[in-house]
Amino acid sequence: MQRIMVVGAGQMGSGIAQVAAQAGYQVYLRDIEDRFVQRGLGVIEKFLSRDVAKGRRTEEEKAAILGRITGTVDLAPAAQCDLVIEAIVENLEAKLALFRELDQICPETTLFASNTSSLPITQLAAVTRRPDRFIGMHFMNPVPVMQLVEVIRGIATSDETYARIRSLAEAMGKTPVEVNDFPGFVSNRVLMPMLNEAMFCVYEGIAGVEEVDTVMKLGMNHPMGPLTLADFIGLDTCLSIMNVLYEGFKDPKYRPCPLLVQMVQAGYLGRKSGRGFYIYDENGATPMKR
Numbered sequence: 586m587q588r589i590m591v592v593g594a595g596q597m598g599s600g601i602a603q604v605a606a607q608a609g610y611q612v613y614l615r616d617i618e619d620r621f622v623q624r625g626l627g628v629i630e631k632f633l634s635r636d637v638a639k640g641r642r643t644e645e646e647k648a649a650i651l652g653r654i655t656g657t658v659d660l661a662p663a664a665q666c667d668l669v670i671e672a673i674v675e676n677l678e679a680k681l682a683l684f685r686e687l688d689q690i691c692p693e694t695t696l697f698a699s700n701t702s703s704l705p706i707t708q709l710a711a712v713t714r715r716p717d718r719f720i721g722m723h724f725m726n727p728v729p730v731m732q733l734v735e736v737i738r739g740i741a742t743s744d745e746t747y748a749r750i751r752s753l754a755e756a757m758g759k760t761p762v763e764v765n766d767f768p769g770f771v772s773n774r775v776l777m778p779m780l781n782e783a784m785f786c787v788y789e790g791i792a793g794v795e796e797v798d799t800v801m802k803l804g805m806n807h808p809m810g811p812l813t814l815a816d817f818i819g820l821d822t823c824l825s826i827m828n829v830l831y832e833g834f835k836d837p838k839y840r841p842c843p844l845l846v847q848m849v850q851a852g853y854l855g856r857k858s859g860r861g862f863y864i865y866d867e868n869g870a871t872p873m874k875r
């Protein structure tokens with residue numbers, strides 16, 4: 586494997602492009618508008634510069650990593666890639682449309698991976714002519730820091746595809762864990778109901794935003810409180826995952842908190858939009874009042 590295209594230059598796509606380039610692969614980073622591509626490249630630049638400032642990398646290494654990443658708004662270079670990793674918005678229709686298009690562009694040998702947090706790998710794979718060469722490669726946020734890659738086998742994923750993606754994750758310095766294709770996989774089946782429950786605590790007036798976070802940080806030693814983490818993930822992504830769990834299992838225990846629904850409707854998407862359970866501005870993070 587030599588060339589990888591990452592589609593979606595948001596927080597996950599830019600991180601995936603960075604770790605792929607750090608591992609020596611040639612990377613195309615594609616988004617629908619150039620300003621999103623530039624924003625993604627800017628984030629990578631920023632974190633590599635931080636590594637240089639901390640003495641973990643030289644300027645030359647940084648330049649070499651950046652030199653391996655080509656930003657683009659064009660999907661056509663996917664035809665020259667051995668693997669496409671999709672990291673666009675957590676929306677089934679958007680992902681299906683993208684994979685249909687990629688399937689037309691790419692030769693049969695190209696592997697497809699989705700970084701989806703919860704959507705069925707089997708269903709995404711089924712719109713392509715290569716369900717055996719389709720897999721879930723679920724990185725954690727922030728990608729350059731987190732050790733885990735959840736590798737999700739769709740019903741038709743071949744052993745060869747699995748073995749290649751497992752090796753790739755290892756080459757990127759990550760620890761792959763094999764998981765089967767059920768709603769939310771393991772990571773978000775366990776994590777997201779906890780975040781949703783934290784939102785219910787605020788919604789029901791049991792405690793304020795900061796208090797809920799402090800309980801989990803100091804009481805359970807979580808590095809971030811659940812509401813800070815939900816803002817960090819993106820509230821739109823959290824809501825999409827809860828909806829996949831709710832619809833996938835038809836179990837009311839997965840109903841999304843109405844406050845989460847309302848905040849997403851208002852455009853309060855967390856850190857990426859400047860406002861979620863906290864307001865992010867020059868004063869730092871100020872908890873929302875209820």
Ligand SMILES: CC(=O)CC(=O)SCCNC(=O)CCNC(=O)[C@H](O)C(C)(C)COP(=O)(O)OP(=O)(O)OC[C@H]1O[C@@H](n2cnc3c(N)ncnc32)[C@H](O)[C@@H]1OP(=O)(O)O
Nearest residue numbers: 632635639702724725726727729730772773808809814818
């Ligand atoms: C939704 C899904 O489908 C799946 C998911 O991803 S769920 C989310 C999973 N992620 C988590 O749970 C993250 C929980 N939070 C944490 O682990 C930590 O708060 C954190 C690693 C994000 C930040 O750690 P911190 O100690 O609070 O802050 P900070 O000191 O700024 O950062 C720690 C290190 O991470 C690095 N870092 C932080 N964010 C980074 C980023 N986006 N990219 C690269 N490096 C980053 C920093 O450079 C720093 O490294 P050094 O100390 O070596 O310089």
Ligand SMILES: NC(=O)C1=CN([C@@H]2O[C@H](COP(=O)(O)OP(=O)(O)OC[C@H]3O[C@@H](n4cnc5c(N)ncnc54)[C@H](OP(=O)(O)O)[C@@H]3O)[C@@H](O)[C@H]2O)C=CC1
Nearest residue numbers: 593595596597598616617621672673674675701702726818
């Ligand atoms: N956030 C997290 O903690 C994690 C997220 N994930 C998953 O990763 C994926 C991306 O999430 P995240 O990076 O947080 O989301 P972001 O909102 O940060 O980024 C998504 C990016 O994809 C772009 N995009 C949308 N449609 C297309 C398209 N058709 N082609 C190319 N680019 C497109 C978006 O552009 P625009 O802004 O115009 O919509 C945006 O730049 C989702 O599936 C999510 O569930 C997985 C692990 C963790």
